[in-house]
Amino acid sequence: MFAIVPSCPVVAIRCPPRVSPWGERSRRWREERIRMRVVVVGGGIGGLALGAGLRRRGFEVAVFERDSDVRATGGYHLTLDEQAQAALRELVAPETMRRLLASASALRLRDRDAYWDRRGRLLGHGPDLGGDAGIDVDRITLRTLLAEEVGGDLHLGRTVTHVDQGDRSAPRVLFTDAASVPADLVVGADGARSLVARQLAGGPTNSPAGIVGFSGRTLRGDLSRGERQRLGRRSGMAIGPRGAALYVGYLDPVGNAALDAPGLRMSVTTGPTYIWGAMFPESVAAGLRPLHGGPLRDALLGLFRERRWAEHTLEVIARADPDSLAAYRFNAAPTRATELAPWSAGLVTALGDAVHATPPTAGMGAGAAIRDAATLLRHLADGATTTAEAVHRFEAGMRRRGSEVVTLAMRTVRLILATDTAVGAATTAACTPVLAAAARLRHRRSMPG
Structure with a gap:
C-alpha cells in the first residue's frame, strides 16, 4: 500500500529533514563507540594490531605491555598470507603497509x-x-611498525595482575605498581599464558x-x-x-x-x-x-x-x-571450536594465542591474531550493536577461525610425534x-x- 504525503508549501516554511529513528540510533551508537575506552592487555602482534586499528578509527585506547622494549621479542620471522594482509590493511595506514612490504620477503x-x-x-x-601473495617478515620489524602506529597509547613496562569485572560496573585493569585503569572493554592479547583468558575461562586455555x-x-x-x-x-x-x-x-x-x-x-x-x-x-x-x-x-x-x-x-x-x-x-589450544573461548560474551574478551594458542608448524598464528583484531574492530565500529553484542559476534567467528588454524598446525605436530613410536x-x-x-x-x- 502506498501513502501520499502532501508536500510542504514552497513559501512560508521549510520542511524539517526526515530522520529515521534507526539512523539516529546508529549515529548515537557511533558517537558512543568513539567515546568508549578500550584497554588492551598485551603488546604482541595481535594486541598492537588491535590498538593501531582502534586508534585509527578514533576510539580511546590504551595498550599495556610488560616488556620495556618492543624489540625484545621471541621468534624470528612469521608468515602473513593474503587474508592476514587484507586484515592488516584495515588496521594500519597505507604508508605503514608499504613499509612492511618493503621490509618483507615475498613467497x-x-x-x-x-x-x-x-x-x-x-x-x-x-x-x-x-x-x-604471502610474505615472510621479521617479527621485530612488524612489531616495531605496529608500535609506531599505536604511538603514545602504548604503555611499556606495565604488568597487569588482574581484571576486575565487577557485577554491574565497567571492568577495571589492575597493575603491580600503578593505579587501576577503568575501561568500557578489556581485550586480553597476552599470549598463550594469558592472564585475561585464564581468568575468563577459570583455568588454562591451552596445554603442552x-x-x-x-x-x-x-x-x-x-x-x-x-x-x-x-x-x-x-x-x-x-x-x-x-x-x-x-x-x-x-x-x-x-x-x-x-x-x-x-x-x-x-x-x-x-x-x-x-x-x-x-x-x-x-x-x-x-x-x-x-x-x-x-x-x-x-x-x-x-x-x-x-x-x-x-x-x-x-x-x-x-x-x-x-x-x-x-x-x-x-x-596448543583445543581443535574444536566449541571448546575455544569457553565463556559468556561480556565486556572482557581475548584474542590470538590467548584463545587459540597455535604451534608454529602451520605458520599462521600471527596472521590469525591480526584477523581477530580486524574482526573485533569491525564489530565494535558497527553502530547497530551494543558492545556486548559486538563481542558475542566477534567471539563466534574467532572460535571458527581459531579451530581451523590449530587443526592445521597440529597435523604436523602429530606426524612428528607419530615417528617417536617403534x-x-x-x-x-x-x-x-x-x-x-x-x-x-x-x-x-x-x-x-
Whole structure:
C-alpha cells in the first residue's frame, strides 16, 4: 500500500529533514563507540594490531605491555598470507603497509618448498608459489611498525595482575605498581599464558603439545657451497625417525623484497638468511630448555646425531649464530571450536594465542591474531550493536577461525610425534628411501631429451 504525503508549501516554511529513528540510533551508537575506552592487555602482534586499528578509527585506547622494549621479542620471522594482509590493511595506514612490504620477503619470488629425509635426500616439493601473495617478515620489524602506529597509547613496562569485572560496573585493569585503569572493554592479547583468558575461562586455555622447539639464524653465506645448493632459496622440512624434525626457512627481505622501495626498508634481516627450527618430543628435549648459546647448539646437534642424521644436514645448526639460539615449548589450544573461548560474551574478551594458542608448524598464528583484531574492530565500529553484542559476534567467528588454524598446525605436530613410536620410527626409516628414489625418477623424467 502506498501513502501520499502532501508536500510542504514552497513559501512560508521549510520542511524539517526526515530522520529515521534507526539512523539516529546508529549515529548515537557511533558517537558512543568513539567515546568508549578500550584497554588492551598485551603488546604482541595481535594486541598492537588491535590498538593501531582502534586508534585509527578514533576510539580511546590504551595498550599495556610488560616488556620495556618492543624489540625484545621471541621468534624470528612469521608468515602473513593474503587474508592476514587484507586484515592488516584495515588496521594500519597505507604508508605503514608499504613499509612492511618493503621490509618483507615475498613467497612468490623464492623456489618451491622442499621435503627431505634425515640424509638430505629430496622427497618432494610443495606447490608452485608463483601466484602466492604471502610474505615472510621479521617479527621485530612488524612489531616495531605496529608500535609506531599505536604511538603514545602504548604503555611499556606495565604488568597487569588482574581484571576486575565487577557485577554491574565497567571492568577495571589492575597493575603491580600503578593505579587501576577503568575501561568500557578489556581485550586480553597476552599470549598463550594469558592472564585475561585464564581468568575468563577459570583455568588454562591451552596445554603442552608434546614438542620442544629450538630456533636459530644462519647466514646463507656461512654455509658450504654444497649445502647452499641443496637448501636453495626456499623453505624446507625434514622429518626423521624418533620424533626429530628440522624446518629451514629462507628469508631475504632485500633480494626477495615484496615491494622494491629501498627507502622504506627497515628489516632486521639484511641478507639471505636461513631461519631454522628444530623439533623434538618433550620427553627427550625438555632438559635442553634452560641451555643457551654454544652449549644449547652442541646439545641439539647431539640429539640429531644420536638419531643418525647426515652431518651435512646439520650444518645449518652448527654454523648458526650461537646468540640467536632459543628454546621454547609448543602449546596448543583445543581443535574444536566449541571448546575455544569457553565463556559468556561480556565486556572482557581475548584474542590470538590467548584463545587459540597455535604451534608454529602451520605458520599462521600471527596472521590469525591480526584477523581477530580486524574482526573485533569491525564489530565494535558497527553502530547497530551494543558492545556486548559486538563481542558475542566477534567471539563466534574467532572460535571458527581459531579451530581451523590449530587443526592445521597440529597435523604436523602429530606426524612428528607419530615417528617417536617403534612402528612410526620403522615406517619412517623404511619409506623415506623409497620416496627419495621416486623423487629422483621424477626428476630424470622431467629432464629435456
